Amino acid sequence: MxxxxxFSAVTSAFVIQVHSQLQPDPNDETAALLRVxxxxxxxTTFGSDVPMLPQWAGPPRTIVQVEAILYASLATSxxxxxxxxxxxxxxxxYASIDMRGSAIERSQNRQKKLDGIVRWYFHYVMEAxxxxxQFALLLLGCGLSLYLWGINVDVASVIVxxxxxxxxxxxxxxxxGTASVSCPYQTPGAQILRHTPSxxxxxxxxxxxxxxxxxxxYTKSSLCIQTLVxxxxxxxxxxxxxxxxxxxxxxxxxxxxxxxxxTHLFVRPMYMGVLTLLHWARSPSVDESDQQVVTLxxxxxxxxxxxxxxxxxxxxxxxxxxxMATLTNFNPALISACFDxxxxxxxxxxxxxxxxRGLEELAAISDxxxxxxxxxxxxxxxxxxxxxxxxxxxxxxxxxxxxxxGFPPCLSFAVILNISYSQSKVQQEDYRLLSNVHVxxxxxxxxxxxxxxxxxxxxxxxxxxxxxxxxxPPPPPSVVVDCLSIIAIDMGCTVSDTTTxxxxxxxIQHMSAFLIRSQGTAGGGFGPGDSGTRxxxxxxxxxxxxxQAEGHRCALTIRDPPCGRRAGSDD
Amino acid sequence: xxxxxxxxxxKFYDVYRREAEEYDREFIKKYDxxxxxxxxxxxxxxCQVTGVDS
Numbered sequence: 001m002x003x004x005x006x007f008s009a010v011t012s013a014f015v016i017q018v019h020s021q022l023q024p025d026p027n028d029e030t031a032a033l034l035r036v037x038x039x040x041x042x043x044t045t046f047g048s049d050v051p052m053l054p055q056w057a058g059p060p061r062t063i064v065q066v067e068a069i070l071y072a073s074l075a076t077s078x079x080x081x082x083x084x085x086x087x088x089x090x091x092x093x094y095a096s097i098d099m100r101g102s103a104i105e106r107s108q109n110r111q112k113k114l115d116g117i118v119r120w121y122f123h124y125v126m127e128a129x130x131x132x133x134q135f136a137l138l139l140l141g142c143g144l145s146l147y148l149w150g151i152n153v154d155v156a157s158v159i160v161x162x163x164x165x166x167x168x169x170x171x172x173x174x175x176x177g178t179a180s181v182s183c184p185y186q187t188p189g190a191q192i193l194r195h196t197p198s199x200x201x202x203x204x205x206x207x208x209x210x211x212x213x214x215x216x217x218y219t220k221s222s223l224c225i226q227t228l229v230x231x232x233x234x235x236x237x238x239x240x241x242x243x244x245x246x247x248x249x250x251x252x253x254x255x256x257x258x259x260x261x262x263t264h265l266f267v268r269p270m271y272m273g274v275l276t277l278l279h280w281a282r283s284p285s286v287d288e289s290d291q292q293v294v295t296l297x298x299x300x301x302x303x304x305x306x307x308x309x310x311x312x313x314x315x316x317x318x319x320x321x322x323x324m325a326t327l328t329n330f331n332p333a334l335i336s337a338c339f340d341x342x343x344x345x346x347x348x349x350x351x352x353x354x355x356x357r358g359l360e361e362l363a364a365i366s367d368x369x370x371x372x373x374x375x376x377x378x379x380x381x382x383x384x385x386x387x388x389x390x391x392x393x394x395x396x397x398x399x400x401x402x403x404x405x406g407f408p409p410c411l412s413f414a415v416i417l418n419i420s421y422s423q424s425k426v427q428q429e430d431y432r433l434l435s436n437v438h439v440x441x442x443x444x445x446x447x448x449x450x451x452x453x454x455x456x457x458x459x460x461x462x463x464x465x466x467x468x469x470x471x472x473p474p475p476p477p478s479v480v481v482d483c484l485s486i487i488a489i490d491m492g493c494t495v496s497d498t499t500t501x502x503x504x505x506x507x508i509q510h511m512s513a514f515l516i517r518s519q520g521t522a523g524g525g526f527g528p529g530d531s532g533t534r535x536x537x538x539x540x541x542x543x544x545x546x547x548q549a550e551g552h553r554c555a556l557t558i559r560d561p562p563c564g565r566r567a568g569s570d571d
Numbered sequence: 572x573x574x575x576x577x578x579x580x581x582k583f584y585d586v587y588r589r590e591a592e593e594y595d596r597e598f599i600k601k602y603d604x605x606x607x608x609x610x611x612x613x614x615x616x617x618c619q620v621t622g623v624d625s
Contacts, residue, residue, distance in 0.1 A: 074617065081613040084606045091606075095599050104584045110591055126602050129609050136616060297580070300587055307594060313586050320583035 024056040062150045069143035076136040080129050087126060108296040115299060127188040134170070141166065223258070227251045298330040305337035311362060314341050318365045322372070332377060332386035338370040339390055343397045353398065 035051035059067075094117070099109055117123070141163035148156035176183045177190030192199075227248065301321050304313065318341070345363035346355050355363045377384055465483035 077613045077616050081610055081617075084609040084613070087606050088603065091599050091602055095595065103588060104581070107584050107587050107591060110595070126605065130605070133609060133612055133616070140616065301583070304587055304590055308590055313590065316579070316582050316586050320579040323579045 023059075028054065060150075062146065066143050066147040066150075069139050069146065073136045073139035073143060076132055076139065080132040080136070083125070083129055083132075087129070090122070107300060108293075111296060111300045111303060114303065127191070131188050138163075138167070223251060223255060227255070294324070295330075297324065298334065302331045302334040302337060305341070306333065311359065315362050315365065318362070318369050321369045322365055330373065330376075332384055335370065335373045335377060335386050335390055336393070338366050338373060339393055342366040342370055343393065348398060 032051065032054050035046070036053060038045050039051050094113055097106055097109075099106065101109070141159070145156055145160045145163055148159055170187075173183075173185040174187055174189045174193065177186045178193040181194075183190075297320075301317055304317050308314065308317075318338070321338075342363060345359040345366065346353055374387070374390065377386060465486040469480065469483050
């Protein structure tokens with residue numbers, strides 16, 4: 001209420017006192033007329049001066065500048081007041097519970113609003129308000145100095161001095177705020193400056209894309225000019241030459257193609273934008289609304305994981321996450337949050353990884369969630385930058401030769417590492433390095449298999465295996481072996497021992513033969529005899545390729561209901 | 572049908588509601604005070620400008 005009253009007072013004062021030196025002063029005119037009148041009565045009053053009616057030659061230049069600056073300041077401050085008023089309304093709208101429904105629905109609604117706040121840069125708009133006011137104040141100072149300079153230089157120098165001191169002080173606190181986070185004199189400008197390096201990087205990236213287009217336009221326009229020049233040259237017949245004509249023809253012929261291509265480059269983003277808009281406008285079907293609930297749940301979960309640092313809250317959140325059947329459209333930042341929680345639960349003491357006392361449950365469940373989410377992301381989007389980020393976090397948290405002995409979630413840990421390593425193309429040879437802990441996805445799928453009475457490997461794990469088998473070029477042989485083992489476990493085979501790689505090779509050949517036989521297909525497996533001599537990764541490439549080809553067939557045939565389920569795995 | 576104590580989703584949303592209330596209170600308080608300051612400042616600065624203008 002205070003601000004409303006003050007504001008209306010300002011407005012009324014402003015309306016009354018609008019007149020200024022921009023208009024001719026009526027007093028001057030009256031005085032001049034009086035002089036003329038007196039002169040008419042007695043023409044000796046002014047000596048030899050003959051009073052004339054003055055012609056108003058418009059306002060002085062300085063006054064126009066001063067007025068412009070002052071009105072700019074006023075307009076800016078009033079505009080920011082307008083935004084502030086709207087901002088209060090927006091905040092109230094955010095705070096109000098504008099729907100009926102259960103507590104869960106209301107929470108989801110709140111999460112939707114919060115996501116909107118992030119997506120529409122609400123924080124930036126709010127932070128921009130003080131900036132606008134500071135700008136208005138600066139304008140006021142400049143205008144005042146300019147105005148007083150024309151009247152009295154002594155008075156003006158005081159104002160100029162104080163204004164420049166204010167500007168210097170502001171620049172100083174912006175620099176200080178940028179340099180030190182703990183500096184109490186923080187301003188919006190300092191925060192922007194602190195994020196400038198990343199901003200500049202992203203701006204450069206988008207600028208590169210645009211400049212490409214612009215550059216091609218530039219070359220096209222220079223082509224046009226060249227065409228014109230050539231045409232001009234051709235006007236004079238004495239300058240005609242074979243080269244000139246050929247060049248001109250080429251230019252004229254190719255120009256439309258260039259132009260069409262460039263227009264296509266510009267039009268396509270717009271077309272995509274229209275498509276997206278149409279997609280939004282379409283009302284969601286029943287199936288989509290189901291998916292939306294899951295997505296909202298995931299949004300809520302990732303928000304709370306990123307916001308809260310309370311272990312109890314983490315525990316119940318992760319429990320809810322672990323109970324979710326599917327992960328669709330989840331925010332990749334969820335993985336980083338899960339991994340951070342997991343890393344917060346363990347310590348590395350002398351190269352040995354131990355769980356902090358009292359956090360065993362949290363470690364186990366965050367480990368499970370992390371694995372779940374990572375494998376999902378690795379299947380859906382293997383090139384995601386989040387996977388790279390998790391790998392970096394992993395190498396930062398754990399030393400290379402960390403000892404996972406006696407560490408309950410060590411199995412899934414190794415799988416996390418395996419997934420993130422095998423995804424990066426450069427590090428593909430390192431896959432073998434990681435198997436020195438003798439832990440593979442096979443172990444884990446066996447564990448999961450034993451846990452469940454249904455006798456099925458989790459779907460996401462199977463998806464992971466199938467995804468790897470589908471890749472081109474195929475993953476390293478050891479990965480293929482693991483994937484095939486997972487599929488075999490899912491079909492009910494008992495995979496007994498996976499310690500040595502050569503044994504696994506032998507077994508996988510048995511298995512593929514078994515699988516093919518159980519499908520009733522006449523497929524020749526390898527003889528087990530030649531497998532013992534093959535070294536992992538260094539065997540003859542033809543044999544490896546053959547084994548991978550078998551793998552593909554297995555992956556394909558698994559979609560039919562297996563007739564040999566629960567049969568013994570060994571011949 | 573699991574009871575509210577056992578259902579992890581219901582339990583999670585119970586926790587979520589408490590966290591969200593706390594967060595929102597802070598969030599709204601921060602910006603509300605900022606906006607109040609802005610409005611008072613605008614009225615004072617506006618007074619200044621109109622004073623100079625006349």
